[in-house]
Amino acid sequence: MPRSLPPLNAIRAFVAAAKQVNFSRAADDLGVTQSAVSKQIQTLEDYIGAQLFERAPGDLQLTEAGRTLYEQLAPAFGAINEVFGVHARRPVRSNVVRIATAPSFAAYFLAPRLDAFDATFPDTDLQILTSDRLVDIDREDVDIAVRFGVGWAGDASAAKVGSGAFTPVAAPALLARFDGDVQALMASPTRRIQCLPPNEWDGWFEADAPAALRDKPTFLTTHLAVAMEAVSDGGAYALLPEVIAGRRLDSGALQRLSERRIQNAYAFYMIDARRALRPRLVADVKAWIMDEAGA
Numbered sequence: 001m002p003r004s005l006p007p008l009n010a011i012r013a014f015v016a017a018a019k020q021v022n023f024s025r026a027a028d029d030l031g032v033t034q035s036a037v038s039k040q041i042q043t044l045e046d047y048i049g050a051q052l053f054e055r056a057p058g059d060l061q062l063t064e065a066g067r068t069l070y071e072q073l074a075p076a077f078g079a080i081n082e083v084f085g086v087h088a089r090r091p092v093r094s095n096v097v098r099i100a101t102a103p104s105f106a107a108y109f110l111a112p113r114l115d116a117f118d119a120t121f122p123d124t125d126l127q128i129l130t131s132d133r134l135v136d137i138d139r140e141d142v143d144i145a146v147r148f149g150v151g152w153a154g155d156a157s158a159a160k161v162g163s164g165a166f167t168p169v170a171a172p173a174l175l176a177r178f179d180g181d182v183q184a185l186m187a188s189p190t191r192r193i194q195c196l197p198p199n200e201w202d203g204w205f206e207a208d209a210p211a212a213l214r215d216k217p218t219f220l221t222t223h224l225a226v227a228m229e230a231v232s233d234g235g236a237y238a239l240l241p242e243v244i245a246g247r248r249l250d251s252g253a254l255q256r257l258s259e260r261r262i263q264n265a266y267a268f269y270m271i272d273a274r275r276a277l278r279p280r281l282v283a284d285v286k287a288w289i290m291d292e293a294g295a
Contacts, residue, residue, distance in 0.1 A: 006047040013040035014052060015077050018070035021060055097121075097278075097285050100129045101146040104224035105161075105268055108244035113292055120288055124281065143282045146270045146289075148224065148241075159286075162243035162293035164267035166200055168257040169245050170237035175255055182257045185237065186213045193227045193238035194218035196266050200239045204262045243268055243293050 016026035017037055027034045045052050052066035062070065099110070106128050110117075117126055129142065146161060170185065178184040186192070187210075194201060205214045219236065221227055224244060230236040232248065237257060248254040270289065272282050 006044055007040070010040040010044040010047070011073065012077075013037045014044050014066075015070065015073050017041060017053070017060075018062055018066060019074070021062065023060065095123055095278075095281075096125045096127055097144070097282060098127045098129060098142045099144045099146065099285075100131065100140075100142040102132060102148050102224070102268075103130045104228065104244055105146050105148065106130045107225055108228060108247065109161075109268075109293070112247045116292070117288070121281075121285065124285070126285075142273060143278075144270060144272045144286060144289075146268055148266065148268050150265045158269040158271045159290070161268040161270050161289065162241070164263055165242050165261040166204070166239045166264055167242050167245065167249075167261045168204065168237065168239050169231055169249065169254045170257055171232060171234040172252065172255045174234045174237065175257070183213065185257070186216065191219045191230070191236035192216055193230060193236050194220045195222065195224055195227050195238065195240070196264065197222075200262065200264055200266075203264065204239055204260065241268065 013026065013030065013032075013036075016029050017023055020026045020029065023034050023037045023041075027037045030037065041052060048065070048069070050065040051063050052069065054061040054063055099106075101110070110128055114126070117124075174190065175182070175185060178188065192201065199218060201214075201218060219230075221230075224240065227236075227238045227240060228244065228248075231238050231240070232253060239262070242249075242261070245254060249256060270286060272286055
């Protein structure tokens, strides 16, 4: 039979003490006495058969066994805290709307529109949870999810945010280095960024485009936020979804290299929880996002 686990309180006490390297501060963190922390750690040491701390008057240090155990346990406790942060339940009458989305959509679509959101929903507390993890929207405490990909597998209610079009963009300073000559820029050694597993540039170039432009090597990054920052810094150009590049294009921070756009299977898709606490408010927020994306 598999060996039973040590008491969870003993593990918590050890992680707190190892983090602080101090039993007294660990006790404060846990809301218990110092002697209780010491007793729990003794329980854990008895369980694993190894000393976890070197104890001396006025000094406390992790042993090699203690350091190894802490390095293995700390990420697990961090993951547990993150999970329960997402699952923390809200009162039924809560005015909170939680959106789980990719960092790129949060940074380049939602964040620039927070003032507009507040003006439209003055009594609503918008919470944005960013992660590349695909949330289970019907099991986790999230109202709306927006993800970048090829549709939303298994759910016909997923709606594409915006047109889904990709447009070629660069910083104005980069284009100015080539006197506005886009072909010269694209034929130069300047980094061309590829964001999708099937190279999106293959679909953008016309069939009769010169090979020097069409077949140029690309720099691959699957994170749109990385591509956006590289382009904004003037060191590269990329095909980016208009839904996240639009604000910087409108402000002049980015410039289109061509009016030619492409549609791609990859796009941002939005879905809401079937059991949202406030379905009318969630529906209104979804409609607002769609209106902003269309504008």
